[in-house]
Amino acid sequence: MKILSVASEAVPLVKTGGLADVVGALPNALAPLGVEMRVLLPAYPAVKQAMKKPKSLWQAAEFFGGPAEVLGFKIGDTEFLALDAPHLYDRAGSLYNDENGQDFGDNAERFAALSLAASCVIEEGLADGWAPDVVHVHDWQAALVPTYMKSRGRRVIPSIITIHNIAFQGVLPADKIEALQLPWDRFHPDGYEYYGQVSTLKAGLADADYITTVSPTYASELKTPEFGMGLDGMIRARQDRLVGILNGVDLDEWSPENAEHPYDARKMAGKAKNRAALLERFGLAETDGALAILVSRLTYQKGIDLLIEALPEYFSAGGALVLLGSGDPHYESQLRQLQQRYPAHFGLEIGYNEALAKAMFAGGDAVLVPSRFEPCGLTQLYGLRFGTLPLVSNTGGLADTVIHANQAAMDKKVATGLVMTRTDVGACKDSLHRLLSLYRDTKRWKTLQKNAMSQNVGWDQSAQNYFELYERAFSR
Ligand code: ADP
Numbered sequence: 001m002k003i004l005s006v007a008s009e010a011v012p013l014v015k016t017g018g019l020a021d022v023v024g025a026l027p028n029a030l031a032p033l034g035v036e037m038r039v040l041l042p043a044y045p046a047v048k049q050a051m052k053k054p055k056s057l058w059q060a061a062e063f064f065g066g067p068a069e070v071l072g073f074k075i076g077d078t079e080f081l082a083l084d085a086p087h088l089y090d091r092a093g094s095l096y097n098d099e100n101g102q103d104f105g106d107n108a109e110r111f112a113a114l115s116l117a118a119s120c121v122i123e124e125g126l127a128d129g130w131a132p133d134v135v136h137v138h139d140w141q142a143a144l145v146p147t148y149m150k151s152r153g154r155r156v157i158p159s160i161i162t163i164h165n166i167a168f169q170g171v172l173p174a175d176k177i178e179a180l181q182l183p184w185d186r187f188h189p190d191g192y193e194y195y196g197q198v199s200t201l202k203a204g205l206a207d208a209d210y211i212t213t214v215s216p217t218y219a220s221e222l223k224t225p226e227f228g229m230g231l232d233g234m235i236r237a238r239q240d241r242l243v244g245i246l247n248g249v250d251l252d253e254w255s256p257e258n259a260e261h262p263y264d265a266r267k268m269a270g271k272a273k274n275r276a277a278l279l280e281r282f283g284l285a286e287t288d289g290a291l292a293i294l295v296s297r298l299t300y301q302k303g304i305d306l307l308i309e310a311l312p313e314y315f316s317a318g319g320a321l322v323l324l325g326s327g328d329p330h331y332e333s334q335l336r337q338l339q340q341r342y343p344a345h346f347g348l349e350i351g352y353n354e355a356l357a358k359a360m361f362a363g364g365d366a367v368l369v370p371s372r373f374e375p376c377g378l379t380q381l382y383g384l385r386f387g388t389l390p391l392v393s394n395t396g397g398l399a400d401t402v403i404h405a406n407q408a409a410m411d412k413k414v415a416t417g418l419v420m421t422r423t424d425v426g427a428c429k430d431s432l433h434r435l436l437s438l439y440r441d442t443k444r445w446k447t448l449q450k451n452a453m454s455q456n457v458g459w460d461q462s463a464q465n466y467f468e469l470y471e472r473a474f475s476r
Contacts, residue, residue, distance in 0.1 A: 143202075174187070248459030261274050292391070
């Protein structure tokens, strides 16, 4: 089966979050099941730099204000397709915003172009003869594909949209409808209209054959006003087509066997060396308390403000933390202040650094994920794999992947971490306190680490679930 996957980011080319990890991992995870997946994304400068021997597979002389071409190339075993349209993508800054952090003014056109190009590839096929059987689109940036495909009507194939985070909805003014070549007959509340505006994500939810999201609990949460963020009505209307499929981890990339001091569940000595190296790197004092880590975008979603309030008590009780992240300038400055108050307990790096992230999972004792909502979350999964026990809130994929260390779960040897009962400052303080006491109970801690490391967090099961969904969509 041939699948066209469409997204705005994918590892190893470009990444701002978990979306890229998932889009980049799926082709290899699905290949053993006989799925031939190609990943279409914009040809940002970083993508063009990484291309080797690109082949021109589709062209348009005029595409949203300039010429465009789809280039095919391989990275490892993965077949990528990059939409090369320099007037849209060849610019400084990040994927979505300029060097000052401002969203590009033409993001609507930039990502509509990605979706329309996908639709053209479906209709016309590629110059090498490849044509997809099913299209799988990700998040608001690629969400217009089903709407374009169905309204143009030249070739309609089964479509699946995955919601990685419903907070990002691609909301645009309605006066863009003509410029984006959207069909007027879908501009109503059952289509892409959203309170008088356009939501590209809503278009995808209305027009795709199936909707998936990245955990079963998030799939249920999305039907509620609290988590659905204005799209819960549309989700409820389509709930018979909604499936929750957990994300997996690329174990070639994320495994303690590849750490600077390698280790596994049977031989944990390497972890102690990685821990010592991490303490030293950040100039932290040796402690009998846990060394927690946190790797995250610094936003309200991630509960960073709750931690900032809870941490002084944890540091005073002997806990340590290394935090890597970037995001909201307000949180960044509060964290810098906290670091100055507790230099022996708190290591901070503001920025994005994948190598450091890996060293932190290898050296940390616990990973903190106090999110207010979390569609799946990847860092708790890395934590399980590395025996870096997750302390998480009780939401979305966190609730689906971490088993709370209550007495019964510990007796049965199935507990893998700590799940907070509520997501507030008090619960963070209580859980950090509990973390310290569990950590100091060495025998218990070791059992928890063993349980965590024996969890299957790879892609096998989820790849099978996606495969079954593709087959179901294809056979309809
Ligand atoms: P989200 O997609 O909401 O940001 P996820 O937990 O699903 O959250 O995925 C985040 C991904 O980005 C993980 O792979 C995490 O390790 C990585 N990440 C986040 N912030 C940083 C950072 N500052 N440096 C390195 N990796 C980061």
